[in-house]
Amino acid sequence: MDVLRDLYRREEVPNALLHAVTALHRPTLMHSLAKVPTWHNDRIVLVGDTLHPVGAGQGASMAIEDAIVLARALETTADVPTALAAYRRTRQARVTRTLKAGDDSRDAKTMGPIARRVRNLIMPLAFRFAYERATSWLYTDDATSARHEPADSSRPR
Numbered sequence: 641m642d643v644l645r646d647l648y649r650r651e652e653v654p655n656a657l658l659h660a661v662t663a664l665h666r667p668t669l670m671h672s673l674a675k676v677p678t679w680h681n682d683r684i685v686l687v688g689d690t691l692h693p694v695g696a697g698q699g700a701s702m703a704i705e706d707a708i709v710l711a712r713a714l715e716t717t718a719d720v721p722t723a724l725a726a727y728r729r730t731r732q733a734r735v736t737r738t739l740k741a742g743d744d745s746r747d748a749k750t751m752g753p754i755a756r757r758v759r760n761l762i763m764p765l766a767f768r769f770a771y772e773r774a775t776s777w778l779y780t781d782d783a784t785s786a787r788h789e790p791a792d793s794s795r796p797r
C-alpha cells in the first residue's frame with residue numbers, strides 16, 4: 641500500500657481511494673467467462689466484448705478489428721448470412737490467439753513465490769531480446785486488408 645500510495649500521491653481520486661483502503665489482498669485470478677460458442681445466427685452477430693472479453697489490454701483493438709472485418713464482409717458478400725459466416729471464419733484464429741495471450745498474461749500475475757523470482761530474473765532479458773518478435777503478430781495485423789477465409793462445408797456458427 642505504501643508503494644501504491646506513493647505512486648498515486650498526486651492523483652486526487654486514486655489517492656483518496658488508496659487512503660480509504662482497510663485491507664489489502666494478494667492478486668487473485670479474475671473470473672473468466674466461458675468461451676462463447678455462437679458468434680451469429682443468420683441475422684444477429686456478436687462483436688467486441690460480448691463475444692470475446694480479452695484480458696490482455698486488447699479489448700478495444702479487437703472490437704474495432706471485428707467491426708472493420710464485419711463491415712468488409714457485409715460490403716463484399718451477396719447476402720447477410722454468408723457475410724456473417726465469413727466474418728467468423730476471418731476473425732476466429734486471431735481472436736482465439738488473443739484470448740490465449742490474455743489467459744497467459746492473467747496466469748502470470750498469480751505465480752507462486754519461486755516462479756515469481758524466476759520470472760523477475762528472466763523478464764528483463766525477455767523484454768530486451770524476445771518481446772518484440774514474440775508479440776509482433778498482435779500489433780502488425782491489418783484488419784482493413786484481412787482476407788475472408790473461404791467457406792467450409794461445416795458452416796460453423
Ligand SMILES: Cc1cc2nc3c(=O)[nH]c(=O)nc-3n(C[C@H](O)[C@H](O)[C@H](O)COP(=O)(O)OP(=O)(O)OC[C@H]3O[C@@H](n4cnc5c(N)ncnc54)[C@H](O)[C@@H]3O)c2cc1C
Binds near residue numbers: 688694
Ligand atoms: C479498466 C479497463 C482498462 C482497459 N484498457 C484497455 C486498453 O488499454 N486497451 C484496449 O484495447 N482495451 C482496454 N480495455 C477493454 C476495452 O475497454 C473493451 O474491450 C472495449 O471497450 C469493448 O468494446 P465494446 O464496444 O465491445 O463494448 P463496450 O465498450 O462495453 O460498449 C458496449 C456499449 O453498449 C452499451 N449497452 C449495454 N447494454 C445496453 C443496452 N441494453 N442497450 C443499449 N446500450 C447498451 C454500454 O453502455 C456500452 O456503451 C479496458 C477495459 C477496462 C475495464
